[in-house]
Amino acid sequence: MYKNIETLLVQIPTIRPHRMAVATMHTQTLVLVKVTTDDGVVGWGEATTIGGLGYGDESPESIKANIESYFAPLMKSLPAANLAQTLHAIKKNIQGNRFAKCAIQTALLDIHAQRLGLPLSEVLGGRLRDSVPVLWVLASGDTEKDIAEAQQMLKAKRHNIFKLKIGSRTVEEDVEHVLAIKQALGADVSIRVDLNQAWTELESNKGIQLLQAGGIDLIEQPCTTENDDAMERLTRKFDIAIMADESLKGPESAYRLAKHNAASVFAVKIAQSGGLLESCEVARLAQLAGIDLYGGTMLEGPVGTIASAHVFSTFENLAYGTELFGPLLLTEQILKTPLQYENFELIVPSAPGMGIELDENKIDNLRFK
Numbered sequence: 001m002y003k004n005i006e007t008l009l010v011q012i013p014t015i016r017p018h019r020m021a022v023a024t025m026h027t028q029t030l031v032l033v034k035v036t037t038d039d040g041v042v043g044w045g046e047a048t049t050i051g052g053l054g055y056g057d058e059s060p061e062s063i064k065a066n067i068e069s070y071f072a073p074l075m076k077s078l079p080a081a082n083l084a085q086t087l088h089a090i091k092k093n094i095q096g097n098r099f100a101k102c103a104i105q106t107a108l109l110d111i112h113a114q115r116l117g118l119p120l121s122e123v124l125g126g127r128l129r130d131s132v133p134v135l136w137v138l139a140s141g142d143t144e145k146d147i148a149e150a151q152q153m154l155k156a157k158r159h160n161i162f163k164l165k166i167g168s169r170t171v172e173e174d175v176e177h178v179l180a181i182k183q184a185l186g187a188d189v190s191i192r193v194d195l196n197q198a199w200t201e202l203e204s205n206k207g208i209q210l211l212q213a214g215g216i217d218l219i220e221q222p223c224t225t226e227n228d229d230a231m232e233r234l235t236r237k238f239d240i241a242i243m244a245d246e247s248l249k250g251p252e253s254a255y256r257l258a259k260h261n262a263a264s265v266f267a268v269k270i271a272q273s274g275g276l277l278e279s280c281e282v283a284r285l286a287q288l289a290g291i292d293l294y295g296g297t298m299l300e301g302p303v304g305t306i307a308s309a310h311v312f313s314t315f316e317n318l319a320y321g322t323e324l325f326g327p328l329l330l331t332e333q334i335l336k337t338p339l340q341y342e343n344f345e346l347i348v349p350s351a352p353g354m355g356i357e358l359d360e361n362k363i364d365n366l367r368f369k
Contacts, residue, residue: 001037001038001078002035002075005071005076007034007063007064008033009061009367009368010029010301010368011027011368012028012030012332012334012366014027014329014331015329015331017141018139018299019141019168020050020139020194023054025050025051028048029049029060030046030301030303031047031048031049031099032044032046032301032303033045033067033103033107035075035104035111037111041115043106043111043114043353044110044303045102045103045105045110045303046103046106046304046307047063047099048099048298048300048301048326049099056246058099058100063099063103067100067104071094074093075104087105087108087275087277098271098275101275102270102273102274103271106270106276106304106307109123109124110307113352116352119310119349119350120276120353120354121310121348124276124280124310127310129318130313130347131345131348132295132312132318132321132322132324132345133318133321133345134322134325134345135162135163135321135322136153136159136162136163137163137165137194138150138164138181143180143181147184150162150181151185154185157342158344160189160344161189161192161321162191162192163191163192163193163220164177164192164193165193165194165196167194167197167198171199174193178191178214178216179210179211179214187215191215191216192218192320193216193220195221195222195223196221196246197223197224197225197246201227201233204222208222208234208238208242212238216240217240217241218242218265218320219238219240219241221245221247222234222242231244231257231262235262241264242263243263243264243294244257244263244265244267247262247263248269249272249273249274250281250282251273251281254281254285255285259289265292265293266282266292268282268283268294268296268312270307271300271304272296272298279311280311283314283315283316283317287317292319292320293315293320294319294321295312295315295323296323297323299329302326302334302338302356305324306339306355308322309322310348310354313348324346328341332362332366335358336358336359339356
């Protein structure tokens, strides 16, 4: 039985302003979920969002309220702590709320894997790799600062793939910014860009043509989620990889995008997909459709990040690596032992469950609601 379901809001400053088309972040609010069983097993999950309601239709406050008002009473009413039956009951009785569902599912899978004495990846089908490549996002908005930051990462052997957040300036200004960084870092360094839906189809045609000619490797979600037709036309027109992100909201949307050839790469995010199991379904659909995979992030802290790493370690195709740098963007550490980043990759723990231990005293000091 589930004895207690607790939702904690933890606010942590970022190491620098993180500028995107939808918001500029100076802090990140982690939504942590702690599920405790009658016999004392504890599982953790995370449902972190970006920019409050600036990115999606769930906010930290709504996630906390809905878990406390709907998820927790439902889970406590169930006759037995059977994982499949619990997840089925949640799906049947609660509509939407993909981020909240992901956090709860993560905690339940963490408990399940601990009971079996297995790493989380092994209850998701089994890992194919013990570490995943991790890129770094350059999002200061200042060309020289971004170049200096990237060069530091390369020297430290922490990241050798970079993504630029653009879309808040004119197409010409954005392209100039990106190509200057590409030229400074050289041909051996992969550069991608993320528009966060900022361009129209006309702007996309202009911008992508210039970026493709300049050696950029990937364009992420140039158009709005409502315009799958534009994504399809851009994917068919250009040789450069076009990646679906915000338009990818679980297996159903993955099937629709694949059917219409509206992306050549899927950015899989556990929260966007509605859970770890659903993320694996998205990956399977991509594999069947010949679509490459990328491990995305909602800029989660260490809980959501390592849960994602366990999922991505099971993917047969991880052609474009991952974006699991979220904890490195934060100024505070909430794990007793930090996640292990080395040689441009994140190590996937091999201990039972997620393989991490949270510092609850530190979490208590950072709670704000």
